[in-house]
Amino acid sequence: MSNDPVDPASNFHSSSQIDATFPDVFKQIVGPKDLRYGNSLLADITVVKDSKGKDGQLSCNAPNIEAELIDSNTDKPKLVVCPRAFTRGAFSGKGYPGAPVVTCDRCYPRISKNMETIGMILLHEYTHWDKLMSPVLPPGFSATSTVDYSYGAFLTRLENKILAPELAIWNGDSYAWFANEMWWTQACVGSHGALTAPMRGDN
């Protein structure tokens, strides 16, 4: 895959249908126009520690998992935030012991895992909640919220741009990376230039 500078907005979606859906998903997360501090529905999510599911397995034991939304087809889902997520920083510039401060210097030159934050992880998980997403995702698909076709910048771009662009709107990481890429582009383009496309090792 080329590592030349690319149009960043083209990295994680492509078709007109996707263009139409993407803004509505983000609008649904931030809430009504006059109070865009977070959809009030989000208060029905409870963040809990990991526990064994129906299969007897702990969510956080799965490889590389950072968080999981449980009971996503109910009105009261539970969100498990796994230890791996706490190694991510915040783009507000606040680091924690064991979690880096995410900066332009850390992110550039390519879109990569270096720009991951807990905020991005939570945004991804919110798109998995049926009650929140079903009003804005188009009908005609078996899911009423997003699922996980791919994780990470490289694989999400590969899936969305090459393998199955029509599935991009159903992939949770599409939204996380789209917003993430736009954020860092806006924050850093003046000082660092355009971001380049992710490479395999950047996932």
Add this chain to the structure above:
Amino acid sequence: MLLLTFLVVATSIVCTLATPLNTTSERPLMLDKRGAPVVKENHYTKQQVQQIKEGHIDAIKLASMVVSQSEKPDTFDPIFQHYFRSSDRDTVISEQ
């Protein structure tokens, strides 16, 4: 007795006024008016709770940024204008 009562009340007021609003270096989170998930605080360490709350604010910031840019295609940077042209606004950006 009256004097004693006065002294107790006065001391209480002075102590209240003398207490800083934020005794730590942590930023106030201002979550009261937000739709934010409820964190079971005894499930996580104090730092982890803080990270989750900060993370939620960052998630809303990310989403708000996309929304604000999608509603102002003419004022946004060239990257987003590529996908959100003014002429397409009615079909691309739906009213909420």
